[in-house]
Amino acid sequence: MTRPSRLLAKYLAMVLALLVVAAPSLGTDSPFDLIAQADLAYTTRYLPESMTEAIALYEAVVPDLAMLSDRSQAYVLNRLSQLCYEAALFTDGETPEDEELYIKGKEYGFQSLRLNPEFAAHEPAGFNEALSYVTDPAALHWTANNWGMLCGMMNPIKAFLEQDSVLALFSRCVEVEPSFWGASSASALGSLLIMSPGALGGDKDAGLALVEQSIVTAPSYLNNRIILAEYWGFTYNFFGKVDGVRDAELIERETAFILEAEIGDWPFWNRQAKSGAERLLARLQDMTD
16 A cells, blocks of 8 residues: 655654654643643644644643643543544554554553553553443553553564453443444454454354444445455455455445545545555455466
């Protein structure tokens, strides 16, 4: 897939540079002013420069988080977890910069989860048990996304050991708020169940049902259709690598729908879906020529 890389390749340096340039205003603005500025940049984060600006502004609030209510702290931390995950989509392939973003995104997510005193109290005894006390879908969803991407960068044995926690996060999000973020926790959980071997908790039929339901729940969120085309249209080996085509007609149908659809209410993610559709069609052509 061709993605507008360039920016964010030097993520940390760019954020530092932005903070230096903006230092006079950041030094005088209150956390609420910074959040308002970040929220404005967030609305056009499909532009790399807006994404970088939004991250820098939300991160400028972090030193003063204790001044905010728990709800406002969770809002900032969840936005940062989300944006770290999304920012990596601007680079081509898996880069060291991507890994840094996912690590930071996971850390912000856990910081948000631990705002819940019941989660924090029960976490030492067992992660899955602690999750039963969490009711914040954003913290669950974005932590899971970042951690899941990190698993994809690990050696397979370590990834398998940690994948259960990622599944638990997505599962809890589906329980708490099935429609959150275009029902994308359901489609993400479904993709993992489709790809995972049965011996490791995989269940292709249950996974497909989750993905199909996510499309019904949020028909305007095109990325769920990418999940269907990618993870049901192709087949995967034991290590999660594409090894064949299961349903070429489905891939062609879903990608055609995505490419013809309007951007609508999901300006960042539906643009990503359209790029993803082109990538899947290219992969299908390569595998069927």
